[in-house]
Amino acid sequence: MRWRNTEFSFNHIIVDSLHPGIREYPPQGQIAQNLEHFLCTQPGVDCSNFMAAVTGPNCCLSPSSLDLFYKHTPQSTATKNGVHLSQMIRRGTIAMFDYDFPLINMQHYNQLTPPVYNMASMPKNVPLFLSYGGRDALSDVNDVKALLTDLKDHDKDKLVEQYVEEYAHMDFIMGGNAKQKVYDPLLAFFGQH
Structure with a gap:
Protein backbone atom coordinates (compact mmCIF):
# COMPACT_ATOMS: atom_id res chain seq x y z
CA MET A 1 0.00 0.00 0.00
CA ARG A 2 1.21 3.49 -0.76
CA TRP A 3 0.47 7.04 0.34
CA ARG A 4 0.92 9.30 -2.65
CA ASN A 5 0.83 12.72 -0.97
CA THR A 6 4.00 12.79 1.12
CA GLU A 7 3.43 16.43 2.16
CA PHE A 8 0.29 15.33 4.00
CA SER A 9 1.25 12.91 6.75
CA PHE A 10 -2.25 11.69 7.58
CA ASN A 11 -0.97 8.39 8.97
CA HIS A 12 1.32 10.08 11.49
CA ILE A 13 -1.47 12.38 12.70
CA ILE A 14 -3.72 9.38 13.29
CA VAL A 15 -1.03 7.45 15.15
CA ASP A 16 -0.05 10.47 17.24
CA SER A 17 -3.68 11.13 18.19
CA LEU A 18 -3.91 7.73 19.91
CA HIS A 19 -1.32 8.58 22.53
CA PRO A 20 -3.21 11.35 24.39
CA GLY A 21 -6.20 9.03 24.69
CA ILE A 22 -8.28 10.35 21.81
CA ARG A 23 -10.43 7.37 20.87
CA GLU A 24 -12.38 9.00 18.04
CA TYR A 25 -10.91 10.36 14.82
CA PRO A 26 -11.37 13.04 13.83
CA PRO A 27 -12.28 14.31 17.26
CA GLN A 28 -15.24 16.65 17.48
CA GLY A 29 -15.23 20.21 18.88
CA GLN A 30 -12.19 22.44 19.44
CA ILE A 31 -9.71 19.62 18.91
CA ALA A 32 -11.19 18.99 15.46
CA GLN A 33 -11.01 22.68 14.59
CA ASN A 34 -7.36 22.85 15.68
CA LEU A 35 -6.57 19.73 13.64
CA GLU A 36 -8.34 21.15 10.58
CA HIS A 37 -6.39 24.42 10.92
CA PHE A 38 -3.13 22.49 11.21
CA LEU A 39 -3.88 20.35 8.17
CA CYS A 40 -5.01 23.27 6.06
CA THR A 41 -1.77 25.18 6.71
CA GLN A 42 0.47 22.35 5.49
CA PRO A 43 2.43 22.86 2.26
CA GLY A 44 0.62 21.45 -0.74
CA VAL A 45 -2.75 21.09 1.03
CA ASP A 46 -5.61 23.02 -0.56
CA CYS A 47 -8.47 22.97 1.92
CA SER A 48 -10.89 24.35 -0.63
CA ASN A 49 -11.01 20.71 -1.67
CA PHE A 50 -9.75 18.96 1.45
CA MET A 51 -10.95 15.59 0.21
CA ALA A 52 -8.50 15.68 -2.69
CA ALA A 53 -5.60 15.81 -0.22
CA VAL A 54 -6.81 12.57 1.34
CA THR A 55 -8.66 10.67 -1.39
CA GLY A 56 -7.25 12.02 -4.64
CA PRO A 57 -8.41 14.70 -7.10
CA ASN A 58 -12.06 14.05 -7.91
CA CYS A 59 -13.44 14.59 -11.38
CA CYS A 60 -17.16 14.43 -11.05
CA LEU A 61 -18.40 16.05 -7.85
CA SER A 62 -20.89 18.86 -8.25
CA PRO A 63 -20.86 21.93 -5.98
CA SER A 64 -24.23 20.86 -4.53
CA SER A 65 -22.95 17.38 -3.64
CA LEU A 66 -19.85 18.93 -2.04
CA ASP A 67 -22.00 21.35 -0.04
CA LEU A 68 -24.07 18.44 1.23
CA PHE A 69 -20.95 16.45 2.03
CA TYR A 70 -19.35 19.31 3.99
CA LYS A 71 -22.54 19.78 6.03
CA HIS A 72 -22.08 16.25 7.37
CA THR A 73 -18.31 16.10 7.80
CA PRO A 74 -16.15 15.21 9.39
CA GLN A 75 -17.65 11.85 10.24
CA SER A 76 -15.55 10.18 12.84
CA THR A 77 -14.38 6.63 13.29
CA ALA A 78 -12.54 4.84 16.05
CA THR A 79 -8.93 6.01 16.25
CA LYS A 80 -7.96 2.34 16.22
CA ASN A 81 -9.34 2.09 12.65
CA GLY A 82 -7.10 4.97 11.59
CA VAL A 83 -4.09 3.50 13.35
CA HIS A 84 -4.73 0.15 11.64
CA LEU A 85 -4.92 1.84 8.23
CA SER A 86 -1.73 3.74 9.04
CA GLN A 87 0.06 0.52 10.03
CA MET A 88 -0.84 -1.09 6.73
CA ILE A 89 0.20 1.98 4.72
CA ARG A 90 3.56 2.33 6.46
CA ARG A 91 4.37 -1.39 6.37
CA GLY A 92 3.02 -2.14 2.93
CA THR A 93 1.06 -5.13 4.22
CA ILE A 94 -2.56 -6.06 4.70
CA ALA A 95 -2.47 -7.51 8.19
CA MET A 96 -4.52 -7.58 11.35
CA PHE A 97 -4.10 -4.79 13.91
CA ASP A 98 -0.67 -4.66 15.56
CA TYR A 99 -0.89 -3.99 19.29
CA ASP A 100 2.84 -3.08 19.25
CA PHE A 101 3.56 -5.40 22.16
CA PRO A 102 4.37 -8.99 21.24
CA LEU A 103 2.68 -10.40 24.34
CA ILE A 104 -0.56 -8.57 23.55
CA ASN A 105 -0.37 -9.75 19.94
CA MET A 106 0.15 -13.27 21.34
CA GLN A 107 -3.04 -12.93 23.41
CA HIS A 108 -5.03 -11.92 20.35
CA TYR A 109 -3.41 -14.01 17.61
CA ASN A 110 -1.36 -16.76 19.29
CA GLN A 111 1.72 -15.30 17.63
CA LEU A 112 4.05 -12.37 18.32
CA THR A 113 3.15 -10.38 15.21
CA PRO A 114 -0.25 -9.83 13.61
CA PRO A 115 -1.12 -12.30 10.86
CA VAL A 116 -1.17 -11.09 7.27
CA TYR A 117 -4.46 -11.54 5.43
CA ASN A 118 -4.05 -14.09 2.66
CA MET A 119 -6.24 -12.79 -0.13
CA ALA A 120 -5.44 -15.80 -2.30
CA SER A 121 -7.19 -18.04 0.23
CA MET A 122 -10.55 -16.46 -0.56
CA PRO A 123 -12.94 -19.05 -2.04
CA LYS A 124 -12.47 -19.00 -5.81
CA ASN A 125 -16.19 -19.01 -6.55
CA VAL A 126 -17.17 -15.95 -4.45
CA PRO A 127 -18.55 -13.27 -6.80
CA LEU A 128 -16.30 -10.17 -6.72
CA PHE A 129 -16.85 -6.82 -8.39
CA LEU A 130 -13.69 -4.70 -8.04
CA SER A 131 -14.11 -1.12 -9.17
CA TYR A 132 -11.24 1.33 -8.83
CA GLY A 133 -10.12 4.68 -10.18
CA GLY A 134 -6.95 6.01 -11.71
CA ARG A 135 -6.86 9.04 -9.42
CA ASP A 136 -7.76 7.29 -6.17
CA ALA A 137 -5.22 7.93 -3.40
CA LEU A 138 -6.80 5.45 -0.97
CA SER A 139 -7.36 2.51 -3.29
CA ASP A 140 -4.19 3.09 -5.26
CA VAL A 141 -4.06 1.47 -8.72
CA ASN A 142 -0.88 -0.41 -7.83
CA ASP A 143 -2.47 -1.80 -4.68
CA VAL A 144 -5.53 -2.97 -6.62
CA LYS A 145 -3.25 -4.60 -9.20
CA ALA A 146 -1.43 -6.39 -6.36
CA LEU A 147 -4.81 -7.64 -5.08
CA LEU A 148 -5.76 -8.79 -8.57
CA THR A 149 -2.48 -10.69 -8.76
CA ASP A 150 -3.41 -12.44 -5.51
CA LEU A 151 -6.76 -13.30 -7.09
CA LYS A 152 -5.31 -14.57 -10.40
CA ASP A 153 -6.76 -18.05 -9.81
CA HIS A 154 -10.24 -16.77 -9.02
CA TYR A 167 -12.26 8.65 -10.80
CA ALA A 168 -10.82 9.37 -7.37
CA HIS A 169 -12.17 7.81 -4.18
CA MET A 170 -15.15 10.12 -3.57
CA ASP A 171 -16.29 9.98 -7.20
CA PHE A 172 -17.42 6.40 -6.57
CA ILE A 173 -19.73 7.64 -3.82
CA MET A 174 -20.91 11.07 -4.97
CA GLY A 175 -19.91 11.44 -8.62
CA GLY A 176 -22.62 12.94 -10.80
CA ASN A 177 -22.25 10.06 -13.25
CA ALA A 178 -21.55 7.29 -10.69
CA LYS A 179 -24.97 5.74 -11.28
CA GLN A 180 -24.18 5.09 -14.93
CA LYS A 181 -20.46 4.35 -14.52
CA VAL A 182 -20.50 2.25 -11.33
CA TYR A 183 -23.88 1.48 -9.82
CA ASP A 184 -25.70 0.25 -12.94
CA PRO A 185 -22.88 -2.24 -13.78
CA LEU A 186 -22.69 -3.28 -10.12
CA LEU A 187 -26.43 -3.98 -9.95
CA ALA A 188 -26.22 -5.93 -13.21
CA PHE A 189 -23.41 -7.98 -11.64
CA PHE A 190 -25.57 -8.67 -8.58
CA GLY A 191 -28.39 -9.74 -10.89
CA GLN A 192 -26.12 -12.32 -12.54
CA HIS A 193 -24.89 -13.78 -9.28
Whole structure:
Protein backbone atom coordinates (compact mmCIF):
# COMPACT_ATOMS: atom_id res chain seq x y z
CA MET A 1 0.00 0.00 0.00
CA ARG A 2 1.21 3.49 -0.76
CA TRP A 3 0.47 7.04 0.34
CA ARG A 4 0.92 9.30 -2.65
CA ASN A 5 0.83 12.72 -0.97
CA THR A 6 4.00 12.79 1.12
CA GLU A 7 3.43 16.43 2.16
CA PHE A 8 0.29 15.33 4.00
CA SER A 9 1.25 12.91 6.75
CA PHE A 10 -2.25 11.69 7.58
CA ASN A 11 -0.97 8.39 8.97
CA HIS A 12 1.32 10.08 11.49
CA ILE A 13 -1.47 12.38 12.70
CA ILE A 14 -3.72 9.38 13.29
CA VAL A 15 -1.03 7.45 15.15
CA ASP A 16 -0.05 10.47 17.24
CA SER A 17 -3.68 11.13 18.19
CA LEU A 18 -3.91 7.73 19.91
CA HIS A 19 -1.32 8.58 22.53
CA PRO A 20 -3.21 11.35 24.39
CA GLY A 21 -6.20 9.03 24.69
CA ILE A 22 -8.28 10.35 21.81
CA ARG A 23 -10.43 7.37 20.87
CA GLU A 24 -12.38 9.00 18.04
CA TYR A 25 -10.91 10.36 14.82
CA PRO A 26 -11.37 13.04 13.83
CA PRO A 27 -12.28 14.31 17.26
CA GLN A 28 -15.24 16.65 17.48
CA GLY A 29 -15.23 20.21 18.88
CA GLN A 30 -12.19 22.44 19.44
CA ILE A 31 -9.71 19.62 18.91
CA ALA A 32 -11.19 18.99 15.46
CA GLN A 33 -11.01 22.68 14.59
CA ASN A 34 -7.36 22.85 15.68
CA LEU A 35 -6.57 19.73 13.64
CA GLU A 36 -8.34 21.15 10.58
CA HIS A 37 -6.39 24.42 10.92
CA PHE A 38 -3.13 22.49 11.21
CA LEU A 39 -3.88 20.35 8.17
CA CYS A 40 -5.01 23.27 6.06
CA THR A 41 -1.77 25.18 6.71
CA GLN A 42 0.47 22.35 5.49
CA PRO A 43 2.43 22.86 2.26
CA GLY A 44 0.62 21.45 -0.74
CA VAL A 45 -2.75 21.09 1.03
CA ASP A 46 -5.61 23.02 -0.56
CA CYS A 47 -8.47 22.97 1.92
CA SER A 48 -10.89 24.35 -0.63
CA ASN A 49 -11.01 20.71 -1.67
CA PHE A 50 -9.75 18.96 1.45
CA MET A 51 -10.95 15.59 0.21
CA ALA A 52 -8.50 15.68 -2.69
CA ALA A 53 -5.60 15.81 -0.22
CA VAL A 54 -6.81 12.57 1.34
CA THR A 55 -8.66 10.67 -1.39
CA GLY A 56 -7.25 12.02 -4.64
CA PRO A 57 -8.41 14.70 -7.10
CA ASN A 58 -12.06 14.05 -7.91
CA CYS A 59 -13.44 14.59 -11.38
CA CYS A 60 -17.16 14.43 -11.05
CA LEU A 61 -18.40 16.05 -7.85
CA SER A 62 -20.89 18.86 -8.25
CA PRO A 63 -20.86 21.93 -5.98
CA SER A 64 -24.23 20.86 -4.53
CA SER A 65 -22.95 17.38 -3.64
CA LEU A 66 -19.85 18.93 -2.04
CA ASP A 67 -22.00 21.35 -0.04
CA LEU A 68 -24.07 18.44 1.23
CA PHE A 69 -20.95 16.45 2.03
CA TYR A 70 -19.35 19.31 3.99
CA LYS A 71 -22.54 19.78 6.03
CA HIS A 72 -22.08 16.25 7.37
CA THR A 73 -18.31 16.10 7.80
CA PRO A 74 -16.15 15.21 9.39
CA GLN A 75 -17.65 11.85 10.24
CA SER A 76 -15.55 10.18 12.84
CA THR A 77 -14.38 6.63 13.29
CA ALA A 78 -12.54 4.84 16.05
CA THR A 79 -8.93 6.01 16.25
CA LYS A 80 -7.96 2.34 16.22
CA ASN A 81 -9.34 2.09 12.65
CA GLY A 82 -7.10 4.97 11.59
CA VAL A 83 -4.09 3.50 13.35
CA HIS A 84 -4.73 0.15 11.64
CA LEU A 85 -4.92 1.84 8.23
CA SER A 86 -1.73 3.74 9.04
CA GLN A 87 0.06 0.52 10.03
CA MET A 88 -0.84 -1.09 6.73
CA ILE A 89 0.20 1.98 4.72
CA ARG A 90 3.56 2.33 6.46
CA ARG A 91 4.37 -1.39 6.37
CA GLY A 92 3.02 -2.14 2.93
CA THR A 93 1.06 -5.13 4.22
CA ILE A 94 -2.56 -6.06 4.70
CA ALA A 95 -2.47 -7.51 8.19
CA MET A 96 -4.52 -7.58 11.35
CA PHE A 97 -4.10 -4.79 13.91
CA ASP A 98 -0.67 -4.66 15.56
CA TYR A 99 -0.89 -3.99 19.29
CA ASP A 100 2.84 -3.08 19.25
CA PHE A 101 3.56 -5.40 22.16
CA PRO A 102 4.37 -8.99 21.24
CA LEU A 103 2.68 -10.40 24.34
CA ILE A 104 -0.56 -8.57 23.55
CA ASN A 105 -0.37 -9.75 19.94
CA MET A 106 0.15 -13.27 21.34
CA GLN A 107 -3.04 -12.93 23.41
CA HIS A 108 -5.03 -11.92 20.35
CA TYR A 109 -3.41 -14.01 17.61
CA ASN A 110 -1.36 -16.76 19.29
CA GLN A 111 1.72 -15.30 17.63
CA LEU A 112 4.05 -12.37 18.32
CA THR A 113 3.15 -10.38 15.21
CA PRO A 114 -0.25 -9.83 13.61
CA PRO A 115 -1.12 -12.30 10.86
CA VAL A 116 -1.17 -11.09 7.27
CA TYR A 117 -4.46 -11.54 5.43
CA ASN A 118 -4.05 -14.09 2.66
CA MET A 119 -6.24 -12.79 -0.13
CA ALA A 120 -5.44 -15.80 -2.30
CA SER A 121 -7.19 -18.04 0.23
CA MET A 122 -10.55 -16.46 -0.56
CA PRO A 123 -12.94 -19.05 -2.04
CA LYS A 124 -12.47 -19.00 -5.81
CA ASN A 125 -16.19 -19.01 -6.55
CA VAL A 126 -17.17 -15.95 -4.45
CA PRO A 127 -18.55 -13.27 -6.80
CA LEU A 128 -16.30 -10.17 -6.72
CA PHE A 129 -16.85 -6.82 -8.39
CA LEU A 130 -13.69 -4.70 -8.04
CA SER A 131 -14.11 -1.12 -9.17
CA TYR A 132 -11.24 1.33 -8.83
CA GLY A 133 -10.12 4.68 -10.18
CA GLY A 134 -6.95 6.01 -11.71
CA ARG A 135 -6.86 9.04 -9.42
CA ASP A 136 -7.76 7.29 -6.17
CA ALA A 137 -5.22 7.93 -3.40
CA LEU A 138 -6.80 5.45 -0.97
CA SER A 139 -7.36 2.51 -3.29
CA ASP A 140 -4.19 3.09 -5.26
CA VAL A 141 -4.06 1.47 -8.72
CA ASN A 142 -0.88 -0.41 -7.83
CA ASP A 143 -2.47 -1.80 -4.68
CA VAL A 144 -5.53 -2.97 -6.62
CA LYS A 145 -3.25 -4.60 -9.20
CA ALA A 146 -1.43 -6.39 -6.36
CA LEU A 147 -4.81 -7.64 -5.08
CA LEU A 148 -5.76 -8.79 -8.57
CA THR A 149 -2.48 -10.69 -8.76
CA ASP A 150 -3.41 -12.44 -5.51
CA LEU A 151 -6.76 -13.30 -7.09
CA LYS A 152 -5.31 -14.57 -10.40
CA ASP A 153 -6.76 -18.05 -9.81
CA HIS A 154 -10.24 -16.77 -9.02
CA ASP A 155 -13.06 -18.10 -11.20
CA LYS A 156 -13.02 -15.77 -14.22
CA ASP A 157 -16.80 -15.64 -14.47
CA LYS A 158 -17.04 -14.63 -10.80
CA LEU A 159 -14.60 -11.70 -10.94
CA VAL A 160 -15.29 -8.38 -12.65
CA GLU A 161 -12.61 -5.71 -12.76
CA GLN A 162 -13.85 -2.20 -13.52
CA TYR A 163 -11.30 0.58 -13.96
CA VAL A 164 -12.53 4.19 -14.18
CA GLU A 165 -9.46 6.22 -15.12
CA GLU A 166 -10.76 9.68 -14.17
CA TYR A 167 -12.26 8.65 -10.80
CA ALA A 168 -10.82 9.37 -7.37
CA HIS A 169 -12.17 7.81 -4.18
CA MET A 170 -15.15 10.12 -3.57
CA ASP A 171 -16.29 9.98 -7.20
CA PHE A 172 -17.42 6.40 -6.57
CA ILE A 173 -19.73 7.64 -3.82
CA MET A 174 -20.91 11.07 -4.97
CA GLY A 175 -19.91 11.44 -8.62
CA GLY A 176 -22.62 12.94 -10.80
CA ASN A 177 -22.25 10.06 -13.25
CA ALA A 178 -21.55 7.29 -10.69
CA LYS A 179 -24.97 5.74 -11.28
CA GLN A 180 -24.18 5.09 -14.93
CA LYS A 181 -20.46 4.35 -14.52
CA VAL A 182 -20.50 2.25 -11.33
CA TYR A 183 -23.88 1.48 -9.82
CA ASP A 184 -25.70 0.25 -12.94
CA PRO A 185 -22.88 -2.24 -13.78
CA LEU A 186 -22.69 -3.28 -10.12
CA LEU A 187 -26.43 -3.98 -9.95
CA ALA A 188 -26.22 -5.93 -13.21
CA PHE A 189 -23.41 -7.98 -11.64
CA PHE A 190 -25.57 -8.67 -8.58
CA GLY A 191 -28.39 -9.74 -10.89
CA GLN A 192 -26.12 -12.32 -12.54
CA HIS A 193 -24.89 -13.78 -9.28
